[in-house]
Amino acid sequence: MASDQVILETINLDKSFGAIHAVRTVSWKVYQGRVNALVGDNGAGKSTLIKLISGALAPNAGSFRVHGQETTIGGPAGAFNLGIAAVYQDLALVESRDVVMNMFLGSEMTRGVGAIFLDHKGMLRQAHDVLNDIHARIPNVREMVRNLSGGQRQAVAVGRALIRGGEIIIMDEPTAALGVEQTQEVLQLIDTLRKQGKTIILISHNIQQVFEIADYISVMFHGELLGTRRREEATEAEIVAMIMGRRAP
Numbered sequence: 001m002a003s004d005q006v007i008l009e010t011i012n013l014d015k016s017f018g019a020i021h022a023v024r025t026v027s028w029k030v031y032q033g034r035v036n037a038l039v040g041d042n043g044a045g046k047s048t049l050i051k052l053i054s055g056a057l058a059p060n061a062g063s064f065r066v067h068g069q070e071t072t073i074g075g076p077a078g079a080f081n082l083g084i085a086a087v088y089q090d091l092a093l094v095e096s097r098d099v100v101m102n103m104f105l106g107s108e109m110t111r112g113v114g115a116i117f118l119d120h121k122g123m124l125r126q127a128h129d130v131l132n133d134i135h136a137r138i139p140n141v142r143e144m145v146r147n148l149s150g151g152q153r154q155a156v157a158v159g160r161a162l163i164r165g166g167e168i169i170i171m172d173e174p175t176a177a178l179g180v181e182q183t184q185e186v187l188q189l190i191d192t193l194r195k196q197g198k199t200i201i202l203i204s205h206n207i208q209q210v211f212e213i214a215d216y217i218s219v220m221f222h223g224e225l226l227g228t229r230r231r232e233e234a235t236e237a238e239i240v241a242m243i244m245g246r247r248a249p
Ligand SMILES: Nc1ncnc2c1ncn2[C@@H]1O[C@H](COP(=O)(O)OP(=O)(O)O)[C@@H](O)[C@H]1O
Pocket: 017, 020, 021, 022, 040, 041, 042, 043, 044, 045, 046, 047, 048, 049
């Protein structure tokens, strides 16, 4: 992995909420086509860091480099334009709409002069293709989201990110609410995305899971980034020690 490319970099990123210093001058490298895990105790600043990257929050200081270019994120729309897509914990899916409409919410395909008609056929086909590509087990794209399992919902949310051109897919605790089987489904989904060259940022509490799937493991403690290890060079004991605030030598 010596040739791994950095696709995204934060430089001295800083964020406070009043007196709470949630992210402290974090300079973090995210590697292209890899699973980049972010671990740390509750309140370590993981969600805040990825919200800065996905444009959900604006930093107090610091900057970003994407594909080597210094840039600002400029809100969620700006992040999308840079290929950064967050798949949030609550997934923000609409229960009473089907899979296709959920995948195209807010970015519906249109047809006709002036693009005034929704292109239902086109959306159906693309939703089907995208879900096929990620080996999602969703038998019918016209199914209502309320009838889907947790694993299937993750696939729909990821599909939505891909349709919008997501190259860097951010997942914050995607398996936190899932059982064993559906957790496996989501890990397979992450592996499939990696095989397709996507970059994944994965926040997880589950160290075993992180060692199973991640290529890089980064540890946050009290708002600071303590370090990044290649998975095959790290031990669980070392990572756990870092999570508890022990800086590695
Ligand atoms: N919107 C907010 N307003 C005030 N404090 C916040 C907000 N979001 C997060 N925090 C605080 O920032 C710190 C880091 O939180 P967070 O990034 O959610 O940590 P993690 O995801 O690692 O559990 C915590 O002390 C948390 O209470």
